[in-house]
Amino acid sequence: MASDGVLLDARGITKVFGGVRAVDDVSLRVQTGTLHALIGPNGAGKTTLFNTLSGYARPERGTVVFRGTDVTRAPNWQRVRMGMGRTFQTPSVFPELTVDENVRLGVRAYAREAFRLRTPRGEAAAAVDRRVDELLGFVGITGSRERSLAVLSAGTQRLCEIAMSLSTDPALVLLDEPMAGLAESETDRIITVIRDLRERLGLTVLFVEHNMRVVLSLADRITVLDRGKLLAEGTPDDIAANPAVRDAYLGEGVLDHV
Amino acid sequence: MIEHLAPQLVNGLVLGAFYAIVALGLSLIMNLTGTINMAHGSFMTLAGYLAYTMVLRGTSFWFALLAAPLIAVLVGVLVERTLVRPLYAREPFYSLLMTFGLSLMAEEVYRLIWGSNGVPFSPPAALDGTANLGFMVFPAFRIFIAAVLVVAIVALALFLTRTRFGLRLRAAVQDTEMIAALGTNTQLLYAVNFGLGIFLAGIAGVLAAGMLGLSPTSGNALLMPAFVTVIIGGMGSLFGSIVGGVLIGLAISLTTLFVPAASEVSMYVLMALVLMIRPRGLFGEEGLFG
Amino acid sequence: MSARGTTIASMVVLVVLAAAPFLSPLVHLDVSIVSEVLVTAIAAMSVNLLLGYTGLPAFGNAAYFGLGAYGAALSAKYFHVSFLLAILIGTAAALLGGLLLGPFLLRRRGIYFGLLSIAFGQVFYFIAYRYTDVTGGEDGMNFPRPPLGLPFANVTVNETAFYYVALAAFVLALLAFRAIVASPFGRTLVAIRQNEVRVRYLGLNSDRFIFVALLISATMAGVGGALFALLINFAYPLELDWHQSGYFVLMMILGGAGTVWGPLLGSAIFVIGKDIISTITPLWQIFLGALFVACVLGFPRGIVGTFSAVLRRRAHVADVDDANAAFDPHAPVEVGRGV
Numbered sequence: 001m002a003s004d005g006v007l008l009d010a011r012g013i014t015k016v017f018g019g020v021r022a023v024d025d026v027s028l029r030v031q032t033g034t035l036h037a038l039i040g041p042n043g044a045g046k047t048t049l050f051n052t053l054s055g056y057a058r059p060e061r062g063t064v065v066f067r068g069t070d071v072t073r074a075p076n077w078q079r080v081r082m083g084m085g086r087t088f089q090t091p092s093v094f095p096e097l098t099v100d101e102n103v104r105l106g107v108r109a110y111a112r113e114a115f116r117l118r119t120p121r122g123e124a125a126a127a128v129d130r131r132v133d134e135l136l137g138f139v140g141i142t143g144s145r146e147r148s149l150a151v152l153s154a155g156t157q158r159l160c161e162i163a164m165s166l167s168t169d170p171a172l173v174l175l176d177e178p179m180a181g182l183a184e185s186e187t188d189r190i191i192t193v194i195r196d197l198r199e200r201l202g203l204t205v206l207f208v209e210h211n212m213r214v215v216l217s218l219a220d221r222i223t224v225l226d227r228g229k230l231l232a233e234g235t236p237d238d239i240a241a242n243p244a245v246r247d248a249y250l251g252e253g254v255l256d257h258v
Numbered sequence: 259m260i261e262h263l264a265p266q267l268v269n270g271l272v273l274g275a276f277y278a279i280v281a282l283g284l285s286l287i288m289n290l291t292g293t294i295n296m297a298h299g300s301f302m303t304l305a306g307y308l309a310y311t312m313v314l315r316g317t318s319f320w321f322a323l324l325a326a327p328l329i330a331v332l333v334g335v336l337v338e339r340t341l342v343r344p345l346y347a348r349e350p351f352y353s354l355l356m357t358f359g360l361s362l363m364a365e366e367v368y369r370l371i372w373g374s375n376g377v378p379f380s381p382p383a384a385l386d387g388t389a390n391l392g393f394m395v396f397p398a399f400r401i402f403i404a405a406v407l408v409v410a411i412v413a414l415a416l417f418l419t420r421t422r423f424g425l426r427l428r429a430a431v432q433d434t435e436m437i438a439a440l441g442t443n444t445q446l447l448y449a450v451n452f453g454l455g456i457f458l459a460g461i462a463g464v465l466a467a468g469m470l471g472l473s474p475t476s477g478n479a480l481l482m483p484a485f486v487t488v489i490i491g492g493m494g495s496l497f498g499s500i501v502g503g504v505l506i507g508l509a510i511s512l513t514t515l516f517v518p519a520a521s522e523v524s525m526y527v528l529m530a531l532v533l534m535i536r537p538r539g540l541f542g543e544e545g546l547f548g
Numbered sequence: 549m550s551a552r553g554t555t556i557a558s559m560v561v562l563v564v565l566a567a568a569p570f571l572s573p574l575v576h577l578d579v580s581i582v583s584e585v586l587v588t589a590i591a592a593m594s595v596n597l598l599l600g601y602t603g604l605p606a607f608g609n610a611a612y613f614g615l616g617a618y619g620a621a622l623s624a625k626y627f628h629v630s631f632l633l634a635i636l637i638g639t640a641a642a643l644l645g646g647l648l649l650g651p652f653l654l655r656r657r658g659i660y661f662g663l664l665s666i667a668f669g670q671v672f673y674f675i676a677y678r679y680t681d682v683t684g685g686e687d688g689m690n691f692p693r694p695p696l697g698l699p700f701a702n703v704t705v706n707e708t709a710f711y712y713v714a715l716a717a718f719v720l721a722l723l724a725f726r727a728i729v730a731s732p733f734g735r736t737l738v739a740i741r742q743n744e745v746r747v748r749y750l751g752l753n754s755d756r757f758i759f760v761a762l763l764i765s766a767t768m769a770g771v772g773g774a775l776f777a778l779l780i781n782f783a784y785p786l787e788l789d790w791h792q793s794g795y796f797v798l799m800m801i802l803g804g805a806g807t808v809w810g811p812l813l814g815s816a817i818f819v820i821g822k823d824i825i826s827t828i829t830p831l832w833q834i835f836l837g838a839l840f841v842a843c844v845l846g847f848p849r850g851i852v853g854t855f856s857a858v859l860r861r862r863a864h865v866a867d868v869d870d871a872n873a874a875f876d877p878h879a880p881v882e883v884g885r886g887v
Contacts, residue, residue: 054749080751092749094742105739108732109750115757117731168751294659296794344845350659351605352844355801358794359840366833482790485667493660522674529667530652537655 007032007172007204008053013062015048022048023059024228030172030221035198036206037215040225041248046208047089049225050176053206054086055079067171085165086174091157095150099141099160100132102149106167107131135163138200139193155186162193166201173197175207179214191218212249216240224248264394266515267508272400272469274507275407279462280480281487281499282414283455289431289494290451292350293342297357298484300364301456302463302477305330307372309464310379310472319382323406327460334456335449343448361478368474376473403465410461411500414454418496427451483510486525490532492542501540561809565715569708577820583711583779585812585819586718591772592799592811593725594765599797600806601729602761603741605662607793608669611649612642612766614788615672616773618683621691621783630697631705631713635774642770645672646763653762654755657744666790673788688784705778714775718812721768726808728764737761769796794840802843804850813851 008030015023023045030036038046051057053064055076063072071079094102107128108114120128136142139159149157158178165173178194179187191214197203209215215222216236224231224239226248232239239245280298287295309326313319337360345353380386381399389398418424430447463477470476487506491498506525513524532540564571568582591613598606619641620634629637649668656664676683683689695702696709705713728734740747740754747754777783786792795818803814821839826832847854 056745075748075753077748077751077753080749086749088745092743092746094739094746096742097739101735105735105747106750109736109752113732114736114750114752115733115760117728117733119730119732164746164750288659292659294663341841341845348848351599351607351662352848354605354607354659354662355794355797356841356844359798359837359844361837362791362833362840363837366831366837370831482667482670485663489663489667493656493663519678522678523671526668526671526674533652533655 005032006030007067008206009065010049010053011063011065013049013052013059013064015045015052015057015059017048021228023052023225025062026225026228026230027062028053028223028230028233030204030206032171032204033198033202034204034220035194035218036204036221036223037219038206038208038223038225039210039212039215040231043227044225045228046225047176048228050086050174050208054084054174080168080170083169083171084174085168085170085172087158087161087165087176087178089177089180091154091161093149093157093161093164096148098146098148099136099152099156100145102160103132103135103163103167104128106164107135110168131167135166138166138196139163140189153183153186155182155189158182158186158190159193170203172204172206175205177208177210179209179211187214194218262515265396266511268391268394268396269400270508270511271504272404272407272507273511274504275404275411276462276466276480276503277483277487277506278500278503279407279410279458280484281491281503282411282496283458283462284484285488285494285496285499286451286455286458288488289496290427291342291346291353291448293345293353293357294350295357295455296354296481297337297361297364298455298459299475299477299479299481300361301330301334301459302466302480303368303472303474304333304364304477305460305463306379306467306472306476307368307377310372310377310467313379323461323464326464327457330460330463331453331456335453338449338452342452343445346448365474365478372474374474376471376476379467379472381468399468403469406461406465410458414458414496417454423450483525486529490529490539492539494543495539495541498539498541558809561812562719565718568715569711577823579707579711580779581819581823583707583714584776585816586711586714587772587775587779588796588799588819589772589812589815590718590721590775591769592796592803592815593721594768594772595793595796595800596805596807596811597725597728597737597761597765597768600800600810601734601741602737602758604657604758604761605659605797606665606765607662607790607797608649608653608665608667609765609769609796610788610790610792611669611672612645612769613773613776613792613796614676614783614785615645616642616770616775617777617783617787618672618676618773619770620774621689621777622682624694624778625689625691629694630702631694631778632697634694634778635717635771638774638777639767639770642773643763643767645770646766650759650762650766654759666793669788669793670790673785673790676783676785676788683783683785686785688782690782693778693781710779714779717771717775721771722808722812725768729808733757733760798840798843801848801850802839804852804854804856807850807852807856810850810852 006029008028010026010028013023013026014021026045026049028049038049040046048057052059055071055074059072063070065071066079066082066084069082071082094105105114111124111128113120113124113128133142136145139162141156141159141163144152144156149160152160162178175194178190182190194205194207195218197205219236221234222236222239223233224245231248232242232245234242280302284295284298287293305326308329309322312322312326341356341360342353345356385399385402387398388395389401418428427447430444462480466476466480483506487499487502490505491500491502505528509524509528510521514521569579572579572582591609594612595606595609598604616638619638623629623637624634652668653661653664677685679685693705695704703709736747736752736757740757744754773787776787799814799818800811801814802817803810803812822832825835849857
């Protein structure tokens with residue numbers, strides 16, 4: 001796919017909850033190979049938009065086109081097969097299983113082995129093992145592989161979740177507040193991993209983030225939502241200079257040290 | 259056959275009102291706590307037997323109609339506080355299993371006290387006759403039942419939409435944690451809600467005893483149509499329970515008229531049809547996966 | 549429990565089961581009661597796959613059990629088929645029932661799945677109840693037990709022979725069950741119980757997995773039901789009733805949800821307990837109800853689950869990494885309330 005192509009194209013997305021327009025006529029284009037940030041104050045509709053993009057919820061109006069195909073009505077698992085991965089605000093993992101098993105389930109799913117009644121042996125099994133090693137190595141949690149998720153820190157759970165999202169070989173990864181609730185040291189690790197997603201794996205990333213400093217230093221493109229509506233879209237410099245954005249964030253102090 | 263149609267339709271509406279009110283009680287409890295109350299029918303039977311005993315001892319029917327459901331509510335709240343409450347933090351099917359056990363025990367206890375066979379419970383003399391509706395003549399007791407059930411449903415609607423407590427209850431169904439954070443006593447809410455559900459079941463129980471008969475299992479016979487009512491109306495929707503009840507009542511009474519053997523099966527056919535067209539039921543919430 | 553310990557314990561149980569027709573008279577137990585334990589254990593196992601492993605409140609499995617029973621009974625009575633063919637026909641009827649109801653049940657999760665299971669399961673009850681001409685209605689229908697039907701051994705099936713057929717069916721079901729839960733497919737079912745949303749975001753259509761689990765469960769319940777009808781030479785509507793579904797769930801929880809041997813233990817306690825208590829007092833149902841309440845409040849992990857949890861704690865194994873692990877109701881997974 002060409003590096004200047006549009007990977008994800010959402011047009012006029014509207015999602016209503018009990019009469020409230022959580023997302024109101026929002027359009028969003030994610031270019032292939034970019035780190036695209038989605039920001040906005042609390043209640044701006046970021047997660048709701050994420051949910052409509054990834055098939056967790058169906059929008060009342062609007063279309064979602066992914067890799068040139070209209071996926072607005074496609075179920076979430078089908079979008080994953082088309083190359084979309086996602087994480088959630090609270091890491092969505094299998095808490096009773098080990099790190100290894102968590103990632104292995106994803107690798108097996110991708111290898112179309114999840115439905116089998118017989119555990120593959122020989123070369124097929126070795127290929128699965130290699131892929132699991134590779135993914136755990138990429139996010140750097142090989143040391144925790146035999147521990148069950150429930151006993152691990154939020155940061156390790158998040159890294160495991162990212163590895164699981166990568167196990168299905170996506171082209172686009174959606175990260176919903178990947179740094180929420182993490183310690184400082186863990187945050188740095190996540191930032192490195194997000195950079196590596198593009199630099200080393202050549203993936204496109206769309207992420208929701210609150211920390212404006214992180215967003216401005218990490219993202220190539222930024223989309224700003226406010227109260228369900230599209231407020232601004234542009235490069236980090238555009239956004240930092242945009243008076244409407246400064247107004248929306250006024251009082252939150254996040255733009256003060258920019 | 260056509261001359262039977264009008265009375266049968268009205269009959270269906272009365273029956274539907276029964277299903278609706280039982281389903282409303284079930285829905286109230288299910289929506290707030292996730293508990294499928296399998297003992298709901300047992301509480302109906304309890305109220306029926308209590309009213310029967312009261313009238314036998316010389317109390318007036320009118321007093322029993324109110325007192326019997328209230329005693330059932332007392333028992334219900336006691337059960338909720340001691341046995342159901344410890345299960346709220348667990349997966350909902352445990353409370354289903356527990357209330358199922360309670361219904362088994364209750365059935366046997368009723369058998370011990372009131373005997374295995376049905377007992378006669380007739381409406382008071384004042385309601386014994388027939389009423390002329392203009393286009394047809396209909397038993398007065400059934401008209402009375404329909405009136406009481408409609409009043410109960412309207413009262414419930416007013417309670418939920420017009421009182422502070424009712425509004426809190428509806429808010430709590432949306433988000434239990436938020437209500438707890440706002441400082442409303444969640445435990446009181448649960449108890450009152452459970453009691454409310456049992457009260458509706460109790461009223462239905464006393465009236466059903468007079469119309470459909472009274473035996474240790476008579477309440478349970480209404481439980482299954484009530485489940486189907488909840489499903490057709492849409493799980494999570496109280497309004498749906500009312501519409502669902504009326505639909506099933508009509509479906510059952512009409513098939514009783516034309517194909518008596520299929521009278522029970524008809525409501526399942528209706529349920530399957532509704533779910534085929536609308537998987538969430540008529541007024542239900544959207545599923546997580548769309 | 550260590551793998552070797554489990555194997556040894558399993559062998560002991562199997563040896564005792566194989567010798568049961570000779571041992572049961574010693575404890576004044578009719579061999580047909582032990583047959584009933586095995587037969588209902590197969591049905592309890594079918595609930596285990598859905599509820600214990602996949603996390604779906606399967607409160608309608610009596611429908612498949614009853615379809616198995618009526619399938620066997622009707623074909624034996626009206627078409628005079630052999631014993632084995634009757635089992636096959638009963639099982640096929642149950643599978644057909646699963647194919648019919650599956651698409652409806654699939655649409656919901658959590659308690660709503662339970663509600664739909666109860667409601668849809670009841671359809672067959674009313675059909676059996678109402679079609680008196682064919683099924684005998686409320687009174688049920690009796691039929692003579694047909695000959696076995698093997699070409700080289702078309703013998704009549706006496707109680708001991710029946711027991712060994714039931715044992716063979718039970719062992720087959722158990723082996724199949726173990727293979728299924730240990731397979732990638734079974735692991736995915738466990739994953740669905742823990743977090744279905746993530747399963748879908750791994751690109752898996754969880755509906756498809758649940759549908760197949762449902763069909764396997766229906767088939768298994770059908771085998772149990774067909775054998776049950778052939779055991780008592782009788783089929784009656786209450787086999788299809790939601791009460792019966794509840795009993796299967798109780799057996800499974802009693803023995804230990806999500807464990808391989810739990811259903812057998814639960815079935816043994818239920819069937820033998822009923823047999824003993826019914827002869828002492830007519831109030832069996834009160835004991836049964838109390839058993840439900842005590843089980844839910846007192847030991848929700850069941851006997852096998854509690855036992856193996858204690859052993860595991862002794863062995864200081866921190867991470868539960870075992871397809872047979874008892875599922876913990878307090879674990880941070882929710883089956884889901886209204887998905």
